[in-house]
Amino acid sequence: DTGVSQDPRHKITKRGQNVTFRCDPISEHNRLYWYRQTLGQGPEFLTYFQNEAQLEKSRLLSDRFSAERPKGSFSTLEIQRTEQGDSAMYLCASSGGIKKGTQYFGPGTRLTVL
Amino acid sequence: QKEVEQNSGPLSVPEGAIASLNCTYSDRGSQSFFWYRQYSGKSPELIMFIYSNGDKEDGRFTAQLNKASQYVSLLIRDSQPSDSATYLCAVKGSQGNLIFGKGTKLSVKP
Numbered sequence: 001d002t003g004v005s006q007d008p009r010h011k012i013t014k015r016g017q018n019v020t021f022r023c024d025p026i027s028e029h030n031r032l033y034w035y036r037q038t039l040g041q042g043p044e045f046l047t048y049f050q051n052e053a054q055l056e057k058s059r060l061l062s063d064r065f066s067a068e069r070p071k072g073s074f075s076t077l078e079i080q081r082t083e084q085g086d087s088a089m090y091l092c093a094s095s096g097g098i099k100k101g102t103q104y105f106g107p108g109t110r111l112t113v114l
Numbered sequence: 115q116k117e118v119e120q121n122s123g124p125l126s127v128p129e130g131a132i133a134s135l136n137c138t139y140s141d142r143g144s145q146s147f148f149w150y151r152q153y154s155g156k157s158p159e160l161i162m163f164i165y166s167n168g169d170k171e172d173g174r175f176t177a178q179l180n181k182a183s184q185y186v187s188l189l190i191r192d193s194q195p196s197d198s199a200t201y202l203c204a205v206k207g208s209q210g211n212l213i214f215g216k217g218t219k220l221s222v223k224p
Contacts (some may be wrong), residue, residue: 002159003155033211042118042202043158054207091157092144095210101146103212 002026004106006092010053013082019100020078021109025094032066033103038061043091049075079091082113118140118205120215128223133190135218137203140184146206148180149188152217153199161201162188194221 003026013019025032030051035043046065047057053073061067064082069075079086089110093103117140125134139147147199150158151170163176164186178188184212190197204212 013184031210035212039187040122040216042204042216045207045211045213048211055213089157093212094136101206101210102148102160102163104160108157 002104002106004092004094006090006106008109010112011080011108012114014114015084016081017082018078018080019082019111020076021074021090021092021111022074023092023094023106024074025092026096026104027078028087029094029096030072031095031100031103032069033095034075034077035093037089037091038076038087046077050099052066057071079111084113087111101103116205116207116213118215120201120218122216123219124213124220124221127193129193129195130197131193131222133174133193133220135188135190135201135203135220135224137186137188137215138184139194141205141206142181142184144184144195147177147186148204148206148212149175150202150203150204150214151185151197151199158202162202166196172215183201184200190220193220195222195224198222204219 005024033048034046036066037043049069089108150160178187201218202217203215
């Protein structure tokens with residue numbers, strides 16, 4: 001257990017529905033990252049926050065995706081009008097503190113879009 | 115576009131042998147390199163990071179970095195069946211995000 005938690009761990013939804021995932025980083029970490037991983041691939045960067053500011057978004061993050069980190073604590077990732085291609089593991093990682101260059105991953109949320 | 119390349123494997127080694135995992139990267143300016151282990155259905159778990167040319171050892175694991183050749187490797191000594199997993203090589207991008215290879219699947223046979 002790295003100290004990063006994600007909820008839910010699994011989500012099954014129907015195409016066209018909206019879903020929201022939550023990530024709670026390690027408490028002293030000011031940076032929070034979202035990645036997506038599909039079968040046979042490494043994680044792909046989606047977006048990251050430094051405190052409450054969203055500083056970078058990948059071109060993978062279409063306009064159906066939105067992420068927030070109110071008050072610089074937990075973060076949410078929302079996918080609107082889900083598509084079957086959104087099925088993946090959504091991973092959250094945080095970094096900061098003494099080992100600020102090192103990212104620690106949460107357990108992930110596995111999304112299945114039917 | 116920064117890229118990280120790994121042989122997808124599977125790499126099969128007998129128990130007790132040395133497993134050698136390799137990774138190349140495209141951006142000569144990359145400074146920070148990471149190895150993560152990922153068991154099937156689980157999230158990546160940090161094994162080691164390396165910033166300087168040469169070797170870095172931690173228990174049974176040794177990371178090797180050669181910036182001139184843009185090459186990073188991970189050696190696992192005395193491989194155990196519990197080491198069977200996918201090993202992900204990652205390079206830190208300009209925004210602090212990690213750029214991952216596709217991973218190498220390692221199988222350690224008893």
